[in-house]
Amino acid sequence: MALLEAQAVTKIFGGLVAVGGVDLAVEERAIVSLIGPNGAGKTTFFNCLTGLYCPEEGDIIFDGGSLVGLRSDQIIALGMARTYQNIRLFGSMTAIENVLVGQHVRLRSTPLGAIFQSPGTRREEQKAEQQARELLAFVGLAGKGDMIAKNLPYGDQRLLEVARALGSRPKLLLLDEPAAGMNPRETDGMMELIHRLRDELGITILLIEHDMKVVMSISDRVSVLDYGKKIAEGRPDEVRSDPRVIEAYLGAGVLTEHTA
Amino acid sequence: MLLRSLQRGLRIGAIAFAILTYLILIGVPTRLGALAMPVLALLTALIFWVALRGGKSKQAIANRAPAPLFLTGTTAGLVAGVLTASLIAGFAQLLMAGVNVQPVFDKMVPMNVAALYGVMPGALAAGELPPWGWLWQAALLTLAGVAGALLVLIERALRQRTWSSGGALRWLTMLLPFILLAFVVWLGSPGVTLGGNNRSTLRLLMAMAAIGSGLFALRAARPGREQRLLALLLLAGLIYLPFTLDQFQNSVMGIVFIFVMMGLGLNIVVGFAGLLDLGYVAFFAIGAYVYAFLAAPFASPALSSLLTSLGIPVDGPLVSFWAAIPITMLAAGLGGVLLGIPVLRLRGDYLAIVTLGFGEIIRLFMLNLSDLTNGPRGMLNVAPPYLFGYSFGNPREIFILALLGAGVIAFAAYRLDGSRLGRAWIAMREDEDVAQATGINLARTKLLAFAIGALFAGLAGQLYAARQMNIFPDNFSLFVSIDTLSLVIVGGMGSIPGVVLGALALKGLPEVLRGIDEYRIVTFAALLVIMMIVRPEGILPSTRRRRELHEAGGPASEPAAALEPALPSDYRTLDGGKP
Numbered sequence: 129m130a131l132l133e134a135q136a137v138t139k140i141f142g143g144l145v146a147v148g149g150v151d152l153a154v155e156e157r158a159i160v161s162l163i164g165p166n167g168a169g170k171t172t173f174f175n176c177l178t179g180l181y182c183p184e185e186g187d188i189i190f191d192g193g194s195l196v197g198l199r200s201d202q203i204i205a206l207g208m209a210r211t212y213q214n215i216r217l218f219g220s221m222t223a224i225e226n227v228l229v230g231q232h233v234r235l236r237s238t239p240l241g242a243i244f245q246s247p248g249t250r251r252e253e254q255k256a257e258q259q260a261r262e263l264l265a266f267v268g269l270a271g272k273g274d275m276i277a278k279n280l281p282y283g284d285q286r287l288l289e290v291a292r293a294l295g296s297r298p299k300l301l302l303l304d305e306p307a308a309g310m311n312p313r314e315t316d317g318m319m320e321l322i323h324r325l326r327d328e329l330g331i332t333i334l335l336i337e338h339d340m341k342v343v344m345s346i347s348d349r350v351s352v353l354d355y356g357k358k359i360a361e362g363r364p365d366e367v368r369s370d371p372r373v374i375e376a377y378l379g380a381g382v383l384t385e386h387t388a
Numbered sequence: 389m390l391l392r393s394l395q396r397g398l399r400i401g402a403i404a405f406a407i408l409t410y411l412i413l414i415g416v417p418t419r420l421g422a423l424a425m426p427v428l429a430l431l432t433a434l435i436f437w438v439a440l441r442g443g444k445s446k447q448a449i450a451n452r453a454p455a456p457l458f459l460t461g462t463t464a465g466l467v468a469g470v471l472t473a474s475l476i477a478g479f480a481q482l483l484m485a486g487v488n489v490q491p492v493f494d495k496m497v498p499m500n501v502a503a504l505y506g507v508m509p510g511a512l513a514a515g516e517l518p519p520w521g522w523l524w525q526a527a528l529l530t531l532a533g534v535a536g537a538l539l540v541l542i543e544r545a546l547r548q549r550t551w552s553s554g555g556a557l558r559w560l561t562m563l564l565p566f567i568l569l570a571f572v573v574w575l576g577s578p579g580v581t582l583g584g585n586n587r588s589t590l591r592l593l594m595a596m597a598a599i600g601s602g603l604f605a606l607r608a609a610r611p612g613r614e615q616r617l618l619a620l621l622l623l624a625g626l627i628y629l630p631f632t633l634d635q636f637q638n639s640v641m642g643i644v645f646i647f648v649m650m651g652l653g654l655n656i657v658v659g660f661a662g663l664l665d666l667g668y669v670a671f672f673a674i675g676a677y678v679y680a681f682l683a684a685p686f687a688s689p690a691l692s693s694l695l696t697s698l699g700i701p702v703d704g705p706l707v708s709f710w711a712a713i714p715i716t717m718l719a720a721g722l723g724g725v726l727l728g729i730p731v732l733r734l735r736g737d738y739l740a741i742v743t744l745g746f747g748e749i750i751r752l753f754m755l756n757l758s759d760l761t762n763g764p765r766g767m768l769n770v771a772p773p774y775l776f777g778y779s780f781g782n783p784r785e786i787f788i789l790a791l792l793g794a795g796v797i798a799f800a801a802y803r804l805d806g807s808r809l810g811r812a813w814i815a816m817r818e819d820e821d822v823a824q825a826t827g828i829n830l831a832r833t834k835l836l837a838f839a840i841g842a843l844f845a846g847l848a849g850q851l852y853a854a855r856q857m858n859i860f861p862d863n864f865s866l867f868v869s870i871d872t873l874s875l876v877i878v879g880g881m882g883s884i885p886g887v888v889l890g891a892l893a894l895k896g897l898p899e900v901l902r903g904i905d906e907y908r909i910v911t912f913a914a915l916l917v918i919m920m921i922v923r924p925e926g927i928l929p930s931t932r933r934r935r936e937l938h939e940a941g942g943p944a945s946e947p948a949a950a951l952e953p954a955l956p957s958d959y960r961t962l963d964g965g966k967p
Contacts, residue, residue, distance in 0.1 A: 178825055200825040209826075216822045218815050220935045228808075229815045233827035235808050239836060242807030243800045249807075276935055296827055 129192075131156045131332050132177075132208075132300055137186035139169075139176050146172040148356040149186065154300065159326055159333045161343045161364075164353035165376065170336045171213055173353070174302055178210050179203040191299060205233045209293035210302035213336070215285045219278035223269060223288050226277050227260035230295025260295065267291045267321060283314040290321065294329075301325060303335035307342050315339060319346050344368065352376070393456040397463025400439045401533070404432050404468040408529075409475060414907040415495030417503040419586065424503040429528040436464055436536025441543065457537045465533020469526035476504050477522050484515050561601070561608040562618060568598035569625045576632050589900055592637045595629060596644075596896045602626070603885040603928060630787045639783035640899045642855060645790035646848050647895045650872045651879070651887040652797045653844030658873065659882035659930070660810060661837035662817025664740040666869050667747025670727070671720040671842035673864035675849025677754060678719040680767035680859055682712045687767040690759040709773035709780075709854060713847065720846025721839045723750075728838035732831050735820070747869055754861040766860035770853050786855045793851060797844045798884050804840070805884075813837060814932065871895070878919060880926025882933050889927050 130153040139147040147169040154160045162170050175181040177188060179200035188195040195203055209230070218226050235256055241249035264273050267287040272280065277288060286306060293301055306322070307315045319342055325331045337343050343350060343364065350367040352360040354376040360367050367373055408428060411417075417424035440461055480501050482489055489496050498509040505512075505521045518524070546557045574580060575591045582590070602622045609615040630638055650672060657665045683705040685691045692702045700706075707715070727746050731739055754761045761767065772781020773789065780789070804810050812833045815823040824830050853859050871894060879890025898912060925933050 180821060180825060199829075200821075201827050201829050204825065204827040212822070216819055218818045218822075220818065220932045221811075221814060225811060225814075229811050229823070229826055229828070232808065232812060232815075237808045239804060239807070239809050239840065242809060243803045245803065253808075278935075292826065 130154055131191060132334070133189040134173075134177065135187045135189070137173065137176055137183045137188060139172055139181055139183050145356050147176060147183070147353075150353065150356070150358050152351055152358070152361075154332060154334050155348075156299075156332055157326060157330060158348045159322065159335070159346055161347040161350045162334065162336045162353060163338070163340075163343055163350060163367075168353040169356040170353055171304060172356075174210060174304055174336065177203075178208060178302065201233070204296050204298070207297070207299035208302065209296045209298035209300075211286070211289040211293055211304055211306065213304040213308065215282075215289055217277040217285055217288060217292070219276070221277055222274050223264060223277055223280065223291075224257065224260050224273035226288055226292045227263055227295045228256055230292035231256050231260065233296050260291075263291045263294050264288075266294070266324075268317065283310055283317075286310065286318070287321070290325075294325075294331075298331060300332045300334065303333065303337075305336055305338060307337060307339050315342060318342075322346055389456065390459070393459040394463055397460040397533075398467055399464075400436065400460065401464035401467025401471075403439065404435050404464060404529075405471040407435060408432065408468065408472045410911075412472075412476070412500070412504070413493055413495060414911070415497075415500050418495070418497070418500045421503055421586075422506045425506060425525060425528055429532045432465075432468060432529055433532040433535040433539065436461060436533050437539040437543075439464070440536050441540045454537075454541060457540060458534065461533040461535075461537030462530065463533070464536070465530035466526075468533070469529030472529055473522045473525035476501065476525060480505070480512065480517060480521075483512060484517075558608050562605045565598050565602035565605050565622060566625065568594055568601055569629075572598060572629075573632050576634070588634065588636055591633070592640055592896075593900045595633060595637060595641065596892045596900075599626065599629075600889050600892050603889055606885065607928070626791065630784045630791070633784070633787075635783050638787045640896060642783055642787040642790050644891050644896045645787065645794050646852050646855070647872065647875060648794040648888050648891040649790065649797050649848035649851070650845055650868075651875045651891050652794065652801050652884065653841040653848070654872050655876050655882065655884070655887050656801060656804070656813075656844070657837050657841035658876055659933075660805065660817070661813040661834065663834060663837060664736065665743045665838070665841070666740045666866075666873065667727070667743035667745065667750075668841070668845060668872055669864050669866065669868040670747045670750035671723050671845035672849040672852065672868060673750050673754060673861075674720045674723045674842075675716045675846030676853040676859050676864070677761060677767065677849075678716045678846070679709075679712050679850040679853045680770045681760075682706050682715060683709070683771040683853070684767055684769050687762055687769060688760055689762065705771040709771070709850075712850060716850040717843045717846045720849065721843040723846075724838040724840075724842025725835055727842075728835040732834055744866070744869075747866060751861055751864050751866075754864065761861070764861060766858055767853075768858045770857050770859065772854050772857065781854060781857070783855075786851065789851055789854075793847055794888070797847070798888075800840075800844075801884055809833070809836060874916065878916065878926055880929035880933060883926065883928055883930035886926050886928040886930070893927070 132152070132154040134150060134152040136149040136151060137147055138145065138149055150169075150173060152160075152162075152173075162173065164170050172181065176183045177195070179195065179198055179202070183196060186196075190203075190206060190208060193206070195206070195208075198206075218229060221229070235252060237249040237252050240246075261270075261273055264270060267290050269284060269287055269291060272284065277285065280288060290301075290303070290306070303322070307318045310318060322333055322335070323346065326333055347364050349362065350360075350364050351358055352367060352370075352373050359376060360370045360373045362370070411428065411431075417428070420427050440457060479489070479493075479496055483496070483498055483501055498512045502509045502512045504525065505517055507516075507518065511517065543557075546560070572591055572594045575582065575587060575594065581587070602625070605618060606615065606622065609618045630641070633641065650668070653671075654665065654668050657663050657668070681688060681691055685695055685706055686702045695702045695706075727743065731742050734742055755764060757763070758765075772779050773785070774780060812823070812828045815826065815828060816830065816833055820830065852863075856863070875890035875894040876887055877890070878893060879888070880886030894912075898909075901911070919927075925936075
């Protein structure tokens with residue numbers, strides 16, 4: 129049974145069908161990529177999954193239950209967290225505070241507990257902070273916990289977004305262009321991190337990515353969207369040689385370059 | 389270099405002259421009496437100091453060379469002095485010639501001008517002004533220019549010492565509140581005549597300055613044992629304050645600290661959670677009226693007939709002040725939730741408009757539900773608090789209660805700021821959608837902000853009703869909301885000490901300026917405008933706000949940010965983001 133199963137998900141803006149009847153299944157502990165040209169509806173699809181948009185048609189089954197109609201804070205509580213294409217950190221907060229906000233759904237302290245500093249609250253806060261530091265270390269931001277999020281270098285901001293998402297202890301992590309704007313060294317680091325997320329934390333990954341090197345080397349399966357429709361699906365090497373994909377997206381030049 | 393120093397001096401002098409002209413025209417010298425000119429010169433020296441030190445960074449102040457500084461200062465002083473003295477001489481000649489200037493300059497009475505010469509008004513009428521008057525005034529202001537330059541140099545020396553030998557400036561900041569407090573106590577002791585008729589006002593001003601400087605002292609202290617010790621000492625001083633101040637001073641301080649309570653509550657809604665609430669007075673009104681219903685049921689026609697029919701006597705309060713606290717707070721908190729529910733989906737301007745309406749609705753309810761609230765005739769004879777059978781309602785005791793209330797609220801706000809809920813508020817303020825997608829229940833978080841803010845306003849309202857003893861719907865107009873919001877903004881949004889400072893400045897200073905009547909609001913408005921241009925983050929901002937408004941956050945990025953012009957925050961992430 130797949131961890132996530134999107135069935136004929138459709139999202140329409142006015143007259144534009146941004147996502148039209150997309151099916152997608154993500155098996156547990158898999159790394160699945162979603163690719164497609166600009167404007168293909170990839171991010172819109174992510175927004176439908178995480179509750180930022182409510183799809184007009186179709187169903188989304190996650191971990192045995194439907195997500196349609198749930199708010200995004202309820203969805204993250206079920207175990208699906210995400211990052212954003214254009215980094216959306218809480219800029220004026222420190223790195224560690226960002227991760228602590230990510231842990232929000234897993235914490236229980238109440239306002240009264242906070243005012244009177246009940247033993248339970250104090251213990252929970254201490255544990256949460258320690259956990260946040262561990263998560264920062266896991267993504268490679270050890271020692272940068274007290275820096276202001278927006279003062280971090282670009283690559284570190286991307287890593288911090290991953291750490292924040294990890295704060296909610298997700299089963300499925302959606303990464304929206306995690307390697308966008310990174311230099312080759314940072315990209316390699318990100319690929320390694322994605323592997324470690326799966327292998328060490330057992331997190332299933334669904335990612336959108338434009339960097340074909342990343343997509344082809346880390347994905348177990350690849351799905352291709354074009355004009356809101358899924359046009360191909362399969363193992364990376366299958367998708368790579370699919371003529372419809374070549375026509376819609378990759379272009380012959382890119383293909384030969386990569387196979388060469 | 390020489391020319392630039394002179395130019396700068398001319399400009400600063402002209403600005404000082406404009407400010408002095410304004411102060412003279414609105415009749416400040418009349419209030420100051422014989423000391424008018426020296427006090428104005430002192431003020432001018434401070435203006436020169438601020439203008440001459442220019443750049444805000446420590447580096448810029450350290451780089452000021454003495455020679456051009458004195459040249460600029462002396463030029464500025466000379467310009468301000470000659471112009472001001474001539475202006476005064478002009479008015480003196482007009483008055484002596486019997487020209488009626490009052491229709492235009494209503495404050496230019498002989499007493500005002502005479503005060504500037506340090507003589508009695510009679511001397512002006514008789515045409516006997518001191519022969520060296522003009523020169524004396526001009527010289528005094530020139531001296532102020534030299535003093536301003538000297539102050540910059542002193543500051544520079546102190547700052548340089550900070551690096552080498554452990555902070556003279558820091559110790560000075562930490563000692564200042566105690567010096568001011570000692571001064572306040574000394575002013576109040578019998579036999580001291582400093583300040584003449586205005587001694588009481590001067591004492592009030594100094595008491596407020598002591599509290600304000602205490603906040604800066606706390607900030608200057610090293611965290612840890614030093615800060616704790618200082619906080620303890622300051623607390624002792626603060627507790628002593630109500631016992632040394634007189635009736636009038638305590639009364640002003642009482643209202644200031646009632647507004648501190650309100651400001652701290654609104655700070656949670658606006659400063660922490662970022663929800664612009666313009667109808668905050670509603671919860672203040674609910675607190676005041678609920679307490680009035682409980683403490684003076686006889687003032688409400690409907691309530692008294694209902695209670696009589698139930699066989700309950702209505703000639704006294706139903707419950708004591710202390711027992712009423714949870715009831716009024718809960719009532720206000722409920723009001724907060726009720727307002728919160730319909731506005732959950734609104735943001736920014738729309739939220740502001742709706743809350744504004746809510747505030748007015750509550751006031752109109754109080755005005756028109758005359759069966760319940762006695763309408764515009766108000767709720768009269770609200771009982772003061774009683775402690776062990778003694779009335780606890782005179783200004784001194786109200787000030788003590790307000791201090792206590794503000795302390796409790798500040799403590800709660802401080803704890804909430806660093807909690808899970810506090811983080812959720814800040815995240816929500818920064819980016820509502822992402823906050824929700826990160827797991828924050830927006831409805832719950834917003835309602836909690838409204839409710840907690842309202843609880844505190846309710847408590848402030850109850851204390852206000854107990855202080856006034858008679859409350860009317862007009863006490864709860866839109867201006868209370870605006871005042872409270874302004875004090876939060878001026879003090880520094882999201883900053884707890886900032887709220888205290890804002891209340892002192894906005895509710896306390898106008899009381900000190902009472903002498904200049906109709907002009908104090910204009911003066912105040914001008915100060916607010918200048919303040920918003922020069923320091924938009926408030927006097928004592930929270931570190932987080934400062935980060936938001938001034939891009940340069942960490943020390944590492946400071947040099948780069950200094951070169952770039954100020955851009956809105958989105959800009960830099962954009963061009964810094966895309967490679």
